[in-house]
Amino acid sequence: MNNPFSLHSFLRPAAALAVATLLMDTSCTAPRAIVATGKVTPQGEFRVGYNQGFNIATAPLSKAGAAVRDAATTAANKDTVGYGGSVKNLQAAALAYILDPVQPTADLSIRYGILPRLDAGYKYAFGSHVFDAQFQLLGPTGSPEHPGAGAASGTTYASIGLQFATQRAKLPSIPFLGDINSVLNFKATRNDLLVPLIFSQSFGPEEEIGAISYGVVYAHSWVNYGFAPDNVYLNTQKIPALPNQSRDFSSYGAFLNVKLGYRYVYVIPAVSIFYQNYGDYALLNGASTSLSGVTFVPSLGFQLRIPTK
Template sequence: MNTPSAFRLLRATSLPALAGLLFITSCTAPRAIVATGKVTPQHEFRAGYNVGYNIATAPIAKAGAAIKDAASAAASSDSVRYSSSLNNLQAAALAYLLDPVQTTSDLSLRYGVIPRLDVGYKYAFGSHVFDAQYQLLGPVGTPESPGAGASTGTTYASVGLQFATQRAKLPSIPFLDDINEVLGFSARRRDLIVPLIISHSFGPEEEIGALSYGLAYAHSWVSYEFVPGKVYNDNRQRLSALPTQYRSFSSYGGFVNLKLGYRYVYFVPALSIFYQNYGDFALLNGASTSLSGLTFVPSLGVQVRIPTKLGGGRR
């Protein structure tokens, strides 16, 4: 099958520009659910670019004007006396680690391995994501060769598994840079997301798109440490570093997305919402903090379907 000229133009001009945009955003594992219940047909590829915004209530609550002023004052001092304000700075750093308020983006590529299973890879500026999706319901054809029963309104359902790993860092925001200078914060994290996706086709085999919605469960593993260089206790002794801490927490959410286009190129606006109780986290000097909150992930993406000569669908 010949690739349409419109797709060739998109590949030649748009994708390099989108790749450039990817590197101006901060790194975080992508949580926007932009897939439909129909997996990539066997032997076909699907490429995509997605940009969104991670809006989490926990870091917003921890980033008041007083915290920003305290971070700036501490960063400009040669030595810092440990106080409750430093507990607040640590809590703010952890909140941004667990769920940053920032722009997100990723490039992705998927491949149909067998009629009801596809696999994929995403790169999100430092976060590497591997995932697979298995189709539970609906035909497995293509717009050119629809499966039995494929039509407008056909229901598809699938379950996915996404694993992401990254060396986490705070977003490049002035007061967070100040916190990092004072507290010597570093972290790593891994994320597992399991979405259950239901979709309704527009046209046979999503020829002009689909409406999708569903539920998602996520689990995250975090390790972090604080290594302050100029923080002292009341006895003028330099505060000891906090050894590497290990924590994990679950998230529960729902999502909806709309896929609109024709055969080869689709635009996908989406919204995902998660709730998580992060639990208790150890801080310097024997202190601790507890965090919880909601996360809203609005996004907009483009997907390109890439048929191959081996494609054509399996009924």
């Protein structure tokens, strides 16, 4: 996949190389691109969509330098690995990737208008299962064929959403992450809750030709993880496995998207930005690490509206 952003202009060469490596993987992550508008799906209608994005997170980039990649390759080729700073760095890199991977993202979605101001839907993010609902706070509830009272170009809409995603997280089998996993035997699961507050201005009555949308997002994530290496030693003592650990953290973000089309088919370019302090995480042999960072999520979506009346 071609990355439309020139990371080389603002990342160190080592980090840019890490991005190129991670681009080879398409494993799942909970979708955080906001492509909805303030207007919910009209009652009785369906919307189906496809969204392609890219998750660019600073935390894994900062942990994926050349020294870490070389250490992962060296450790993976040894029968026994001595515990030290390099093993701690490998654990931090694994955690950073699971918490906020640098990778392409994609999802297929379907939504249905349940009530005049309420819709709900399901997204499949190629391994992550996502359920969400959206309640419209402001604006008419008609359709392009049957506009509601006050519907016009420039009409303001507002809504609040709730999205829940669950997935079994894992490191992909690519260098250098595959090497890290072969050494550390890392396992993790995660659940994510996303609450966007969305405002939009309609292009045409009832978004007949689209809308511009913007707002803020709160997210909360729960992560369970553990390390169970088979051949990591401190002197002659085998390092015991790290039992299952539970952590959670909040993210705060903002977004902008533009919906363009006519009545039935739309294209939606969007961008979101998040900040998160992931917190402290226990590592093998009583060590720990702290992570924080910013995440950029550019995306391009396609939406098909299916009237049923």
